[in-house]
Amino acid sequence: xxxxxxxxxxxxxxxxxxxxxxxxxxxxxxxxxxxxxxxxxxxxxxxxxxxxxxxxxxxxxxxxxxxxxxxxxxxxxxxxxxxxxxxxxxxxxxxxxxxxxxxxxxxxxxxxxxxxxxxxxxxxxxxxxxxxxxxxxxxxxxxxxxxxxxxxxxxxxxxxxxxxxxxxxxxxxxxxxxxxxxxxx
Numbered sequence: 001x002x003x004x005x006x007x008x009x010x011x012x013x014x015x016x017x018x019x020x021x022x023x024x025x026x027x028x029x030x031x032x033x034x035x036x037x038x039x040x041x042x043x044x045x046x047x048x049x050x051x052x053x054x055x056x057x058x059x060x061x062x063x064x065x066x067x068x069x070x071x072x073x074x075x076x077x078x079x080x081x082x083x084x085x086x087x088x089x090x091x092x093x094x095x096x097x098x099x100x101x102x103x104x105x106x107x108x109x110x111x112x113x114x115x116x117x118x119x120x121x122x123x124x125x126x127x128x129x130x131x132x133x134x135x136x137x138x139x140x141x142x143x144x145x146x147x148x149x150x151x152x153x154x155x156x157x158x159x160x161x162x163x164x165x166x167x168x169x170x171x172x173x174x175x176x177x178x179x180x181x182x183x184x185x
């Protein structure tokens with residue numbers, strides 16, 4: 001019974017960590033990365049499709065993205081999709097590919113992005129603590145129903161705390177890595 005609770009809690013904590021990791025990847029660092037265009041949808045022959053399905057995205061220079069569609073007729077639609085995504089980027093269509101220059105970040109904007117990352121990380125920490133709380137309640141219920149001993153319950157709570165500490169440390173590492181990435185040029 002306890003093993004199931006541990007497994008469920010650990011799985012949820014891992015998902016929370018993965019979600020934070022994905023959210024942090026989306027935050028622009030002043031360097032070009034195909035991930036920046038991850039959420040861009042393009043109206044292609046009447047259907048909204050992700051940009052990655054109709055074009056390749058490359059990074060020939062640290063501050064330049066190149067979007068090469070497989071169908072040249074999609075260029076204007078891709079351009080519109082990038083504008084609509086509200087990324088603050090200006091695509092330049094040359095008839096064959098779309099070039100997107102990534103402007104350097106100001107110091108003020110970098111600090112703002114670091115604060116955003118810290119807020120996202122704190123939200124994830126709260127989620128992990130809530131997972132721990134829910135698992136603890138399940139353990140207490142098992143103890144109350146006399147399905148496990150008091151010692152097992154105490155040991156179970158200790159183990160949950162270890163998982164919680166482990167995942168919170170992992171979230172802090174993700175934040176620190178992203179913070180360095182944002183503050184460097």
